């Protein structure tokens with residue numbers, strides 16, 4: 187498995203991984219796919235601390251991880267929100283761990299101070315992944331989202347680098 191920065195030809199695969207989760211899962215509160223233009227903007231996102239990484243296996247993109255602004259206000263500049271998505275077939279084999287390790291190394295080098303992750307519950311795999319990297323829970327927002335006809339909680343995790 188190869189972990190590397192995403193490039194333009196990876197964007198359809200990244201978009202497809204996210205679109206599948208938007209349509210079938212609760213990890214994202216999006217219900218529609220994100221446009222290719224959105225993913226292109228992530229590639230072009232050149233603020234310090236913005237990254238889009240992919241995991242490639244046998245020439246296929248099987249997962250990606252992203253860091254982006256927590257909120258678009260200057261005082262949040264050294265805080266980044268992270269997310270990671272793998273294809274269903276790729277899960278549970280260490281790809282999330284490999285991507286997050288690489289992403290957090292980049293964020294440390296960028297002197298990012300705080301990393302925030304928002305996890306819709308239940309998501310045992312994501313909670314385990316974040317805890318494995320030292321993220322700590324800072325609280326639950328109850329019934330903050332509604333998808334597939336039911337209310338969903340989110341748990342906020344932070345990691346001070």
Ligand SMILES: CC(C)(COP(=O)(O)OP(=O)(O)OC[C@H]1O[C@@H](n2cnc3c(N)ncnc32)[C@H](O)[C@@H]1OP(=O)(O)O)[C@@H](O)C(=O)NCCC(=O)NCCS
Nearest residue numbers: 213271272277278279280281282283310311312314315318
């Ligand atoms: C969350 C996700 C990225 C994790 O990636 P993964 O490759 O499946 O996870 P890994 O195999 O790297 O495992 C990471 C850790 O989680 C644990 N884990 C993995 N799947 C698990 C599961 N279903 N239940 C409990 N723990 C699990 C592993 O044991 C491992 O912990 P360890 O290193 O302390 O042993 C992946 O499951 C996924 O894409 N899920 C759908 C999208 C999603 O929920 N993204 C997160 C949004 S916040």
